[in-house]
Amino acid sequence: MSAFTTEDLFRIMRECAGEEEAVDLSSAAAEQEFALLGYDSLALMEAISRVERGYGITLPEETLGEALTPAAFVTAVNAALADRMPAAGAA
Amino acid sequence: MTTAPTTAGPTTTEAGTARAVVTGVGVLAPNGIGAEEYWAATLRGRSGIARITRFDPSSYPSRLAGEVTGFSVRDHIPSRLVPQTDRTTQFALAGADWALADAGLNADSLPADERGVVTASASGGFEFGQRELGHLWGKDPKHVSAYMSFAWFYAVNSGQVSIRHDLRGPTGVLVTDQAGGLDAVAQARRRIRRGTPLMLTGGMDASLCPYGLAAQISAGILSRSEDPTRAYLPFDAAADGHVPGEGGAILTLEDADRARERGARVHGEIGGYAATFDPRPGSGRPSNLERAVRGALDDAGLRPGDIAFVLADGAGEPEPDRVEAQALTAVFGPGGVPVTVPKTMTGRLYSGAAPLDLVTALFALRDGLVPPTVHVEETTGHDIDLVTGAPRPVTGDAALVLARGRGGFNSAMVVRGPAAA
Numbered sequence: 001m002s003a004f005t006t007e008d009l010f011r012i013m014r015e016c017a018g019e020e021e022a023v024d025l026s027s028a029a030a031e032q033e034f035a036l037l038g039y040d041s042l043a044l045m046e047a048i049s050r051v052e053r054g055y056g057i058t059l060p061e062e063t064l065g066e067a068l069t070p071a072a073f074v075t076a077v078n079a080a081l082a083d084r085m086p087a088a089g090a091a
Numbered sequence: 092m093t094t095a096p097t098t099a100g101p102t103t104t105e106a107g108t109a110r111a112v113v114t115g116v117g118v119l120a121p122n123g124i125g126a127e128e129y130w131a132a133t134l135r136g137r138s139g140i141a142r143i144t145r146f147d148p149s150s151y152p153s154r155l156a157g158e159v160t161g162f163s164v165r166d167h168i169p170s171r172l173v174p175q176t177d178r179t180t181q182f183a184l185a186g187a188d189w190a191l192a193d194a195g196l197n198a199d200s201l202p203a204d205e206r207g208v209v210t211a212s213a214s215g216g217f218e219f220g221q222r223e224l225g226h227l228w229g230k231d232p233k234h235v236s237a238y239m240s241f242a243w244f245y246a247v248n249s250g251q252v253s254i255r256h257d258l259r260g261p262t263g264v265l266v267t268d269q270a271g272g273l274d275a276v277a278q279a280r281r282r283i284r285r286g287t288p289l290m291l292t293g294g295m296d297a298s299l300c301p302y303g304l305a306a307q308i309s310a311g312i313l314s315r316s317e318d319p320t321r322a323y324l325p326f327d328a329a330a331d332g333h334v335p336g337e338g339g340a341i342l343t344l345e346d347a348d349r350a351r352e353r354g355a356r357v358h359g360e361i362g363g364y365a366a367t368f369d370p371r372p373g374s375g376r377p378s379n380l381e382r383a384v385r386g387a388l389d390d391a392g393l394r395p396g397d398i399a400f401v402l403a404d405g406a407g408e409p410e411p412d413r414v415e416a417q418a419l420t421a422v423f424g425p426g427g428v429p430v431t432v433p434k435t436m437t438g439r440l441y442s443g444a445a446p447l448d449l450v451t452a453l454f455a456l457r458d459g460l461v462p463p464t465v466h467v468e469e470t471t472g473h474d475i476d477l478v479t480g481a482p483r484p485v486t487g488d489a490a491l492v493l494a495r496g497r498g499g500f501n502s503a504m505v506v507r508g509p510a511a512a
């Protein structure tokens with residue numbers, strides 16, 4: 001069970017950058033690129049900033065350029081969370 | 092009327108002779124949302140000036156404003172854009188939508204590079220800036236919105252409107268305080284003369300937050316009256332400053348021939364324009380406002396007697412009022428033309444004021460009715476024929492709009508009504 005889920009990310013994206021009228025942020029959207037979902041790099045920067053604040057982590061610089069889909073973003077967040085909590089990762 | 096090339100005014104040496112007509116308007120004003128609601132309220136003399144409600148103004152020396160009430164952001168702005176926009180930009184986005192709809196146009200009516208947007212801005216997104224600077228000061232840089240990178244700055248309205256409607260032609264922003272509202276429309280007209288068929292233009296300002304009000308108070312020209320009927324009295328012996336307001340208008344400007352070809356309904360024409368700059372205060376040299384007025388008339392190819400009425404800037408301070416009244420008297424003769432300041436019902440809207448006045452002038456020409464200057468009673472010392480009390484019937488098909496910006500900016504624009512355009 002991941003500590004951070006696609007649903008968590010979509011909630012944050014809605015808060016910080018709204019929701020495109022024509023886009024359904026359901027689980028099917030997790031594998032689509034952010035650009036197709038209507039989110040630009042500023043929206044991602046804003047989301048990264050909110051996740052870092054909310055979860056007490058620092059995401060690597062590459063997240064912005066490499067996490068092109070919600071699924072990849074969630075993976076990056078969970079990797080950072082695991083780094084922060086090595087005991088939980090080892091269990 | 093003539094369609095021949097006109098005499099150049101001081102700042103207008105234009106290539107091309109295409110005429111620019113107004114085919115759409117979008118209005119957000121303290122006394123009415125939407126052009127017709129605003130116009131009906133203005134003819135009735137209904138003021139939108141009252142005590143500030145967006146925050147508690149008790150601790151400020153000036154507590155009145157013209158607030159836009161009843162504008163539901165979620166009803167007019169895509170949710171995607173709400174977190175990244177200041178109220179100023181939300182007004183501009185709504186105004187642009189309405190101006191295009193009023194013109195009967197949608198985004199793909201023309202190739203994207205044949206449509207552009209030029210707006211004016213006096214303050215940018217102050218409320219957004221206040222919130223994020225609060226985060227920076229009270230928390231840390233990580234709490235500052237990524238959208239602070241553009242949400243506050245002067246060009247943001249042009250930028251967001253450009254993105255929303257895919258306007259890839261000429262784009263820009265004019266920053267000349269309250270004169271900017273005319274300067275932006277004039278720039279849009281230049282672009283039409285140079286071959287861009289469609290331009291959105293005008294201006295919106297909305298800075299009625301503590302930070303914005305503090306900035307305006309620091310200029311020392313806001314009224315401190317607590318009485319909404321005595322706080323903004325241009326040309327009145329009791330004038331002691333102005334009341335700030337929020338809102339403005341966005342206009343759809345089109346090449347007249349193209350507009351006619353597509354059968355567009357035309358509100359009127361931007362007939363002439365000139366801008367001048369005043370000498371340094373204390374230099375002893377006179378204001379150049381009169382030269383702007385004469386330049387706009389020359390640019391329109393009209394004489395003073397062709398102007399049916401004037402929408403004055405109406406600073407509401409003794410010295411600027413005196414200068415404006417003198418310029419009008421010099422050009423039109425003592426009491427030579429009806430003069431009005433409908434912004435007594437909205438407060439001064441900064442870059443939004445003059446575009447709103449252009450809409451007012453076009454509707455007044457259409458209906459043959461000049462709206463009143465409300466609350467002003469005693470104009471002793473000014474030889475102008477101020478329209479007070481009730482709307483005044485007029486005939487004629489051209490009007491003059493003046494706008495002056497703090498720092499010495501004078502702009503004058505002549506509009507022709509729908510019958511003449």
